[in-house]
Amino acid sequence: MPRPTALPRLTSLRIFAALVVLGFHLSVRDVLFLPGLASIGYVGVGFFFILSGLVLAWGTSPGLPARTFYRRRFARVWPSHVVMLAVVSIVPVVAVTRAWEEVVPNLLLVQAWWLDTSTAFAFNGVSWSLACEAFFYATFPVVVVWMDRLDRRWQWALACLLLAGSALVGLMAPLLAYHLPLARYGEFLLGLVAGLALRGGWRPRVPVSVACVTLGAGALLATVVPFPLPNVVLAGPFLLVLLCAVERDTRPVGGWLRSVPMVFAGEVSFALYLVHETVILNLPPRLDLPPWGEAAVVLLVSGVAAVALHLLVERPANQLLRGSGGSVALADPHLVLRADDEAPPESLREKE
Numbered sequence: 570m571p572r573p574t575a576l577p578r579l580t581s582l583r584i585f586a587a588l589v590v591l592g593f594h595l596s597v598r599d600v601l602f603l604p605g606l607a608s609i610g611y612v613g614v615g616f617f618f619i620l621s622g623l624v625l626a627w628g629t630s631p632g633l634p635a636r637t638f639y640r641r642r643f644a645r646v647w648p649s650h651v652v653m654l655a656v657v658s659i660v661p662v663v664a665v666t667r668a669w670e671e672v673v674p675n676l677l678l679v680q681a682w683w684l685d686t687s688t689a690f691a692f693n694g695v696s697w698s699l700a701c702e703a704f705f706y707a708t709f710p711v712v713v714v715w716m717d718r719l720d721r722r723w724q725w726a727l728a729c730l731l732l733a734g735s736a737l738v739g740l741m742a743p744l745l746a747y748h749l750p751l752a753r754y755g756e757f758l759l760g761l762v763a764g765l766a767l768r769g770g771w772r773p774r775v776p777v778s779v780a781c782v783t784l785g786a787g788a789l790l791a792t793v794v795p796f797p798l799p800n801v802v803l804a805g806p807f808l809l810v811l812l813c814a815v816e817r818d819t820r821p822v823g824g825w826l827r828s829v830p831m832v833f834a835g836e837v838s839f840a841l842y843l844v845h846e847t848v849i850l851n852l853p854p855r856l857d858l859p860p861w862g863e864a865a866v867v868l869l870v871s872g873v874a875a876v877a878l879h880l881l882v883e884r885p886a887n888q889l890l891r892g893s894g895g896s897v898a899l900a901d902p903h904l905v906l907r908a909d910d911e912a913p914p915e916s917l918r919e920k921e
Contacts, residue, residue: 575818576624576814576815576818576819577818577826577827577831577832577835578814578815578817578818578824578826578827579620579623579624579811579814579815579818579835580832580835580836581826581827581828581831581832581834581835582616582620582810582811582814582826582835583617583620583835583838583839584831584834584835584837584838584841585613586613586614586616586617586620586838587613587838587839587841587842587845588613588841589606589610589612589613589616590610590611590613590614590695590842590845591841591845591849591867591868591871592606592610593606593607593609593610593611593613594610594845594846594849595849595864595867596610598846598849598850598853600849600853600860600863600864600867601860601861601863601864602860605788605792608792609788609791609792609799609803611747611797611799611800612791612799612800612803614698614800615753615756615800615803615804615807616803616807617698617702617842618698618701618702618705618753618756618757618760619756619757619759619760619804619807619808619811620760620811621702621705621757621760622705622756622757622758622759622760622761622762622763622764623760623761623763623764623767623808623811623815624760624764625706625709625713625760625761625764626713626760626761626762626763626764626765626767626768627764627765627767627768628764629709629713631717635710638706638709638710639706639707640890640891641890641891642703642706643890644886644887644889644890644891645887645891646678646699646702646703646706647678648882648883648886648890649839649840649843649878649879649882649883649886650678650693650696650699650843651676652878652882653693653696653843653844653847653878654672654675654676654692654693654696656693656847657692657693657847658692660847660850660851661851662850662851662854663691663692663693663694663847663850664690664693664694664695664846664850665686665687665690665691665694666687666691667691667692668687668691671687671688671691671692672692674688674691675691675692675693675696678696678699678700678702678703679700679703680696680697680700681697681698681700681701681704681748681749681750682700682749682750684745686744686748689748690748693843693846693847694846695842695843695845695846696843697748700750701748701750701753701757704750704751704754705750705754705757709761712758712761713761713765716758716761716762716765717765721766721769724762724765724766725762727758727762728755728758728759728761728762729755729759730755731754731755731758732755732756732759732801732804733755733801734752734755735752735753735754735755735756735800735801736798736801738752739752739795739796739797739798739800739801740795740798743795743796743797744797746797747796747797747800753800755801755804756800756804759804759808760808760811763808763811763812767815772815772816772819773812773816774816775809775812775813775816776813777813777817779809779813780806780809780810780812780813783805783806783809784803784806784807784809784810786806787802787803787805787806788803788806790802791803814826836879837872837875837876837879838875839879839883840874840875840876840878840879840882840883841871841872841875843875843878844871844874844875844878845867845871845875848867848870848871848874849867849871852866852867852870853866853867
């Protein structure tokens, strides 16, 4: 059976994770209270961590030189980050603080290692998660080789052990467990293990109904456990959703998540994640609108700013710095194919 050259559903799903985080910040910044998202909306970041591990493990060629891997990761994250760092240096309001001594940790994406939250969340507050991703990227070339040598059962056991450790740290030091890269490594490793299994030919059949019910049950449970344990509670349901999407794309099965608008929205999701909190902090206080009106304006302005950041910075930087070769999982809209469009490229067949 012909296979697609990309996994567009994984790209499309990213926009929902970004919108969940946006909804969370609308609530905690007193713009618009959204029940549910107000207490656990931050878990959208964990979804990105799991997705990152999965697509890197499956979509990165085993023979790719480490320097090429690092260059591509740099191209993916840093240009948009540094543009937003410049923006938040001049806007009236930031999430926590923006002292000059915090510029270097932000530029180097190591701020999340600071125990002091004024540094961890300095300037563009959401960029703490990029510091976690930078750590994941830095360790990936070594960890993926080491993990691939382990028996599959030990891989899953180690990922679960790290998640349990994250939960334990969360009970003792909640805020530290939320932003410290080591404490979030279990989510990334869970995705990495799944990606290795997929690269080895594993194709679990996860019905959409099962993925949705599990996600709903996990979300309900997450609302009754203390911060930041919802990140651990929802790690399994998030992975099931991703596996369901992978399985349907590798058959492939049509659907609205494979549409060009949805894939483009997923491509823009990283930029939306970077810009939305700055918009929320600075725009609503200058509006004389009811809460729903303020939220609508925030969503509109954030969306326009995100598209601009994506098209003017993120995409050109990738084209300039990344070099040849794309990801089989994160595709631009023009790469989304129907099942009968064409046979898979050699690189994808090797991974399957």
